[in-house]
Amino acid sequence: MTEETETRAEGVAGIRDVVSIRLPAASAYLSVLRTATAGLAARLDFTLDEIEDLRIAVDEACAMLLSEAVPGTDLTAEFELTGQEMQVRVEVATVGSSAPKRDDFAWMVLTALADDVDAVAPSQGFPDRMAIVLRKRRGAAQRTAGPA
Amino acid sequence: MDLKLDHRTEDRLTIVEVEGEIDVYTAPRLRELLIDLVNKGNFHLLVNMEKVDFLDSTGLGVLVGGLKRVRAHDGSLELVCTQERILKIFRITGLTKVFGIYASVDEAKEAHGKDK
Numbered sequence: 700m701t702e703e704t705e706t707r708a709e710g711v712a713g714i715r716d717v718v719s720i721r722l723p724a725a726s727a728y729l730s731v732l733r734t735a736t737a738g739l740a741a742r743l744d745f746t747l748d749e750i751e752d753l754r755i756a757v758d759e760a761c762a763m764l765l766s767e768a769v770p771g772t773d774l775t776a777e778f779e780l781t782g783q784e785m786q787v788r789v790e791v792a793t794v795g796s797s798a799p800k801r802d803d804f805a806w807m808v809l810t811a812l813a814d815d816v817d818a819v820a821p822s823q824g825f826p827d828r829m830a831i832v833l834r835k836r837r838g839a840a841q842r843t844a845g846p847a
Numbered sequence: 848m849d850l851k852l853d854h855r856t857e858d859r860l861t862i863v864e865v866e867g868e869i870d871v872y873t874a875p876r877l878r879e880l881l882i883d884l885v886n887k888g889n890f891h892l893l894v895n896m897e898k899v900d901f902l903d904s905t906g907l908g909v910l911v912g913g914l915k916r917v918r919a920h921d922g923s924l925e926l927v928c929t930q931e932r933i934l935k936i937f938r939i940t941g942l943t944k945v946f947g948i949y950a951s952v953d954e955a956k957e958a959h960g961k962d963k
Contacts (some may be wrong), residue, residue: 726870726871726872727872727874729870729871730868730870730872733901748932751932754901755901755903755936758870758871758901758903759903759904762870762871762903762904764906765871803904804904804907804908804940805903805904805905805939806940807904808903808904808936808939808940811939835862
């Protein structure tokens with residue numbers, strides 16, 4: 700695993716950091732990424748519930764991508780921390796895959812727990828890359844997803 | 848934390864104790880255990896999730912798969928879970944209506960006894 704931290708700017712608005720983590724695209728490393736996610740969310744003073752939401756959301760996004768990842772390659776996670784928001788982009792190398800599925804439990808959980816989710820399908824410019832970008836804001840109203 | 852699995856049978860109910868994290872890495876072990884139990888004729892399963900620290904949709908899929916298997920034998924798969932952060936995942940996916948979810952093993956055993 701490699702980890703890089705870059706401070707892009709820090710002004711009156713507070714933190715604006717980018718943290719990049721690269722690990723093998725293997726499910727055994729997901730717990731490491733969940734722990735990192737929780738630590739970074741805590742740095743932004745997210746509540747315990749929000750931290751847990753982020754841990755699960757990042758896990759779901761990665762699990763979706765890992766099933767499409769080329770064995771032996773890496774998964775990269777880029778966390779962008781601003782004062783109120785964390786954006787996480789997870790990305791893998793893939794071959795011949797289309798967009799991530801949007802009709803399963805993973806997508807249901809991911810979209811319920813994150814405030815915004817974008818799936819970036821392999822495109823003409825990047826035919827061998829697939830990514831999911833999710834954002835969560837501190838203190839955002841919790842969406843009530845699914846039946847109670 | 849890894850996943851610890853244990854099971855015991857009381858009357859006709861097989862209680863599966865799960866401790867740790869259920870994710871895409873560990874869920875296959877739970878799947879194998881459930882399949883093995885069903886293959887050995889245990890059709891009434893109670894999965895105790897009180898010591899589960901983490902559950903994602905992969906774990907949900909395993910539990911739903913187990914439920915389908917036992918139902919094919921007129922069996923049952925129910926859960927013990929009081930942790931809000933775990934229950935939240937069941938609510939999001941609407942699975943609180945699919946699984947019987949109890950507050951304790953004793954409560955589940957009592958309900959199961961009434962159903963016999």
